[in-house]
Structure formats: structure tokens, C-alpha cells
Amino acid sequence: MVKRHFRYSASILKTGQLLGALGALMAFMLGSLLLLELPNLSEMNPAQIYRDDRGNVHFELQILAIVSLIGALVAAANRKVKVTLDSETLSIKIPKLTGLGLMGLTTGEHRIPLHTIRKIELTPVTGFRNMAQAIQQSRLSLVTDSKTYLLQPYNFLRVGGPDHRMGLAGAFGKPKARVETMISEAPLVRALSEAAIEAHVTSTPVDRTGPLAKHFNLLKHRGMVVQLSLLAGLGLYALTDYLLLTNYLILGDLPMWPFVSVWLLASAMGIRLGRGAPGAEKLGVAAMLCIVAVAATYPGIQRYTLIVSPEPAPVAYKMTETAHFEHSSYPAIDQRSSNIEEYWQSLEPGTDVVFPVHKPALGFALVDMSPVYEKSRAFYRARK
Structure with missing residues (x-):
């Protein structure tokens, strides 16, 4: 029997459709950023694509970067998940860093002689409203003489074989009548049922809405x-x-x-x-x-x-250095990291700049930067 290798995929969607969905989500986030944060295109400063009026990186981009980093780390860990099946042994290699252990699934490295597998149990979950949740919560149990191994049946793709995963339309379909058939026909399940001759395959559907729900609404x-x-x-x-x-x-x-x-x-x-x-x-x-x-x-x-303090008081700050302002009765205003550096450089050190300040109510004051931003926009329009 030729060795069959299986790789793990956290997603049950075909690669093309998954990338399309992620691309649409990123386009929506970037589109929202453009509509909400950017001025008229004729007045656009390239730095405003990724920075707000205070010079900080846009919150949406920070979230996108964090999500992308987490996704990259998860994808890298998932690439190390390997299952190999030959005529005598099933080898499992699932690093704990994948997080599958948090779901109660088997992790670590295991070599399971096929003749020790007594039962292959499928547990389709049918209580969810869409197929994606039902598939992800369904389980494959390998019962041996000494231990039970728990895996996700649908998430393993045969290396070199066709992509058996579903599309977006199928992922949101109703799972009641289909989930049992789909996991029983998954490549890993079919390969195990053919190789482990001494084991018999059973399927016991479970009607629930999640591992912690216990029918609680x-x-x-x-x-x-x-x-x-x-x-x-x-x-x-x-x-x-x-x-x-x-x-x-x-x-x-x-x-x-x-x-x-x-x-x-x-x-x-x-x-x-x-x-x-x-x-x-x-x-x-x-x-x-x-x-x-x-x-x-x-x-x-x-x-x-x-x-x-609904009405701000005009407070004259002295610019001690470019984009840095001080006042004897208020904390300093530091704009050295803002994206209107050229505007601040146009002012001479020692210049008094009036800021509208709302007096402290809880220990801090608020400065309304709208007049400053309006002047900076006029400054950049005049330079064109």
C-alpha cells in the first residue's frame, strides 16, 4: 500500500473561495477607511492613507495588522500538522502550538498500528444552523486497545488529491441532512475505513449548538x-x-x-x-x-x-521647538509625530499658537484640534 499523506486546513472552504472572502473583507475595511478618514482626493496627503490627523496609525490598520499576524502564525503552525497512513501504521504529528488541544483534540506525535484500532467513530453535529459550524464541531474518534484519539474528520486534505472542501454557498447551507454524509466521505475517513480492516465504522449524530451550549438558549x-x-x-x-x-x-x-x-x-x-x-x-x-x-x-x-466644560477657553501655547508647545498651567502638547510636519515647520520657534482647551473635569483637559487641522489643510492647498 502506497503511503498516503494528509495535511490540515483550519478552513473548510476551498482555497480560492477563502482567499476571495478574505480579499473582500480587506477591501471593505480599506474602503471604510477611505470613506471615513480621507479628505477630498485633491487635498490628499499620502501619509493620510495610514495616519490620522494626530499622526497615529489608523485604528483599522492596526487591527488589520494584528489579525494578519495572528493568521500568519496560525497558518505556519497548521502547516506542521501531518497525518501519514500506510499499510501498517497511522502516524499523527500535531504540534501543540496549533491550538487544537484547546478544542479537546489530540496533539503531539503518535504512531498507531492499524491492527490496534478497534473502532472508528464519527460524531456528526447537526444542531447548528449552518454547515460550517456543524462540520467544524464534528469529530472522528479512533478507539484503540489503550487510548482514544480525537480528530476533526473533514479538515484533512490528501496531499496530491483533489480539494474536497466546500464553497461559500455550501458553508452556509442547512447541515441537518448533509453533515453525516460529508464527513463520512472525507478523504481521511475513507482512507482509514479501507486500511483498518479489523475496525468497524460507526456514526452517532449529536444534536447540539456547540461544545459549551448544552441546549442553553x-x-x-x-x-x-x-x-x-x-x-x-x-x-x-x-x-x-x-x-x-x-x-x-x-x-x-x-x-x-x-x-x-x-x-x-x-x-x-x-x-x-x-x-x-x-x-x-x-x-x-x-x-x-x-x-x-x-x-x-x-x-x-x-x-x-x-x-x-462645553465652551473651550483659548490658551496661548509657546512653540519651544518644531511641533512642541508648552504652557505654564497646562501639560505640553507634542505634535512631533503628526503627519502635518511641513505645517509646523512653517512656524518659527517661539511663536504663540492658540489652542481651544476644555478645562479639566476628571484630571485631564481636552484640546480641540479642529482649528489647527483646518489651518493645515489651507496651508497645503496654498502650496499647490
Whole structure:
């Protein structure tokens, strides 16, 4: 029997369709950046493609870079997953860095003589609303004389063979009647059923909505519904007000007590509202509520400062060096990393520049940089 080699794929989508979906997502993110952040194309400074008005790299690009890095690391680890099958042995090599162990799957290096395999068990999961989730949660169990090995049946592709994975349309289809057939016809399952002659293949469908759900419906628990509503509301507020406040610069150190207080309040509220729910769901939703609440605190304390001090006071700062301003009663304003360097260089050191400052309400002041950005745009238009 010729050796058959199998490689692992975290995705159940065909490579072309997966790349197309990722490309569409990146195009959407970049398109959103262009629509929301860039000025009129005739006034565009190339640096504005990746930096905001304060000289910081756009938040969307930071997230995209982090996601891309994580994806590259996962892909590199997954390439080391190998399964080899010959006439006598099944060899498994799954590094722990892949994270499959966190899903309860087998990791490490194993050599399994085929004659020791007593049973090949398939566990199709049919409770999900789409095929992608059902396939990912389905399992292949190899029961031997001394140990049981747990793998994902559909995610192994035969090296040199056709790509058996599905397209986007199939991934979102209903899995109820198809998932069992699809995993039983997966290349690794078929190869094992042919090679392990002494083992018999069984299939036991399981109707569930996830490894932690245990048929618990969050929407039927009043406390969970309240928490989910708070998550949606706070998340929407945090995103909206963050975008509306991008022209404001914080002067001074942020106080920690609002963040700590919100964290403690959200924790207590989450645990209280989650009473009666399973532990995993209660802790998971409470943790998400804490994270979103703390994220919403940042624009919240800025908004509070604007409410308490709605009218800014003009404060004359002295430019001690290019793009660096000082005042005896307020923290320094450092714009040396901004993307309007030429504008700042046009001002002589020692020049007084007036900034609209909202007086401190929680220990820090806010500077409205909109007038500065307007002057800088006029400066660059005049240079053309």
C-alpha cells in the first residue's frame, strides 16, 4: 500500500473561495477607511492613507495588522500538522502550538498500528444552523486497545488529491441532512475505513449548538437578554463616540478610577444578571460585558469633560521647538509625530499658537484640534 499523506486546513472552504472572502473583507475595511478618514482626493496627503490627523496609525490598520499576524502564525503552525497512513501504521504529528488541544483534540506525535484500532467513530453535529459550524464541531474518534484519539474528520486534505472542501454557498447551507454524509466521505475517513480492516465504522449524530451550549438558549434567560442588550448598546456607543471625538487631544494623565469602577460594576452586574445560567455562558457573557464597558469608558469620560466644560477657553501655547508647545498651567502638547510636519515647520520657534482647551473635569483637559487641522489643510492647498 502506497503511503498516503494528509495535511490540515483550519478552513473548510476551498482555497480560492477563502482567499476571495478574505480579499473582500480587506477591501471593505480599506474602503471604510477611505470613506471615513480621507479628505477630498485633491487635498490628499499620502501619509493620510495610514495616519490620522494626530499622526497615529489608523485604528483599522492596526487591527488589520494584528489579525494578519495572528493568521500568519496560525497558518505556519497548521502547516506542521501531518497525518501519514500506510499499510501498517497511522502516524499523527500535531504540534501543540496549533491550538487544537484547546478544542479537546489530540496533539503531539503518535504512531498507531492499524491492527490496534478497534473502532472508528464519527460524531456528526447537526444542531447548528449552518454547515460550517456543524462540520467544524464534528469529530472522528479512533478507539484503540489503550487510548482514544480525537480528530476533526473533514479538515484533512490528501496531499496530491483533489480539494474536497466546500464553497461559500455550501458553508452556509442547512447541515441537518448533509453533515453525516460529508464527513463520512472525507478523504481521511475513507482512507482509514479501507486500511483498518479489523475496525468497524460507526456514526452517532449529536444534536447540539456547540461544545459549551448544552441546549442553553441565551435569549430565553432574562438576565442574559439584558446583558446582550447592554453589550450591543455600549459597543455601538463606544464605536460612534470614538469616531466623533477623533479631533480631540487629551492633555494630562487619564485617571484609572473610572475604568476600575466600571470594571467592578460590570462584573457585579454580569454575575448578578447571569444567575441561573450555566457557568461557561455566565462567565463568558460577563467578561465580554466588562471589556465592552471599559472600552466605552474612554470616550465616555471625554464626553463628560465636554459636557461639564462645553465652551473651550483659548490658551496661548509657546512653540519651544518644531511641533512642541508648552504652557505654564497646562501639560505640553507634542505634535512631533503628526503627519502635518511641513505645517509646523512653517512656524518659527517661539511663536504663540492658540489652542481651544476644555478645562479639566476628571484630571485631564481636552484640546480641540479642529482649528489647527483646518489651518493645515489651507496651508497645503496654498502650496499647490
